[in-house]
Amino acid sequence: MKKLRVLIIDDERMARQEVKRLLMPYPDMEIIGEAKNADEAIVQITEKHPDLIFLDVQMPERSGFDLLESLSEVPEVIFTTAFDEYAVKAFEVNALDYLMKPIREERFSLAMEKVRQKLAQQISDPQIFVKDRQQYHFIKWSKVHLIESMDNYARLYFEDKNVFLKSSLNQLEEKLDVSVFFRINRSQIINLKFIQSVQIVPNGRLQISLKTGEVLEASDRQSVKLKSMGRI
Numbered sequence: 001m002k003k004l005r006v007l008i009i010d011d012e013r014m015a016r017q018e019v020k021r022l023l024m025p026y027p028d029m030e031i032i033g034e035a036k037n038a039d040e041a042i043v044q045i046t047e048k049h050p051d052l053i054f055l056d057v058q059m060p061e062r063s064g065f066d067l068l069e070s071l072s073e074v075p076e077v078i079f080t081t082a083f084d085e086y087a088v089k090a091f092e093v094n095a096l097d098y099l100m101k102p103i104r105e106e107r108f109s110l111a112m113e114k115v116r117q118k119l120a121q122q123i124s125d126p127q128i129f130v131k132d133r134q135q136y137h138f139i140k141w142s143k144v145h146l147i148e149s150m151d152n153y154a155r156l157y158f159e160d161k162n163v164f165l166k167s168s169l170n171q172l173e174e175k176l177d178v179s180v181f182f183r184i185n186r187s188q189i190i191n192l193k194f195i196q197s198v199q200i201v202p203n204g205r206l207q208i209s210l211k212t213g214e215v216l217e218a219s220d221r222q223s224v225k226l227k228s229m230g231r232i
Helices: 013-023 038-048 064-069 084-092 105-122 169-175 220-228
Strands: 004-009 029-035 052-056 076-081 097-100 127-132 135-140 144-150 153-158 161-165 181-185 188-191 195-200 206-210 215-217
Touching: 004 013, 004 038, 013 029, 029 038, 038 052, 038 064, 052 064, 064 076, 064 127, 076 105, 097 105, 127 161, 135 153, 135 161, 144 169, 169 181, 169 188, 181 215, 181 220, 206 220
Parallel strands: 004 029, 004 052, 052 076, 076 097
Antiparallel strands: 127 135, 144 153, 144 188, 153 161, 181 188, 195 206, 206 215
């Protein structure tokens, strides 16, 4: 069985030690590091690519939510905190779980069951964390079917929703999986897995219909690229 890689993030050393102790009976969980603030956590997440993070909500300078916003890809998250005021927000953003300090062993055990069930299916499905209009979202990249440029922002379309991400289309394009996402013109990137049909229009460009209903047109240059990929 592949071990799940775990990173513990908390500004209190005793709190990090407690999570490590609670993880001891779980041989399928491998602790790959710990961090005491957001800056340390960003470095370790970028270098070590954990599957799961235990994340304290309240930390000096930058909160756990601030940390998640700064990541281009976000692991699965279990929030830990002594303040129940964050519980509703944590579940609104679809966190894997939320543990109140001090953490009870039976409650921790339930969280581990959630981890095993969810990560067994989604460990290869990257996600991003977005704050938009005072709401927080965990968004699986596999669910995003269209990305549009909006000045210095990008609008992500997923399921029946859309959110704004503070990133240019150029910045996003550099990070996205090129086998899944394709830039069809200066202002739009599509998820190739959502293509319903492709046809040539009178100007020679490709018209792309997505399974979600959008009908888009590729630029001349990108139409040529798409043809070379065998999409028509």
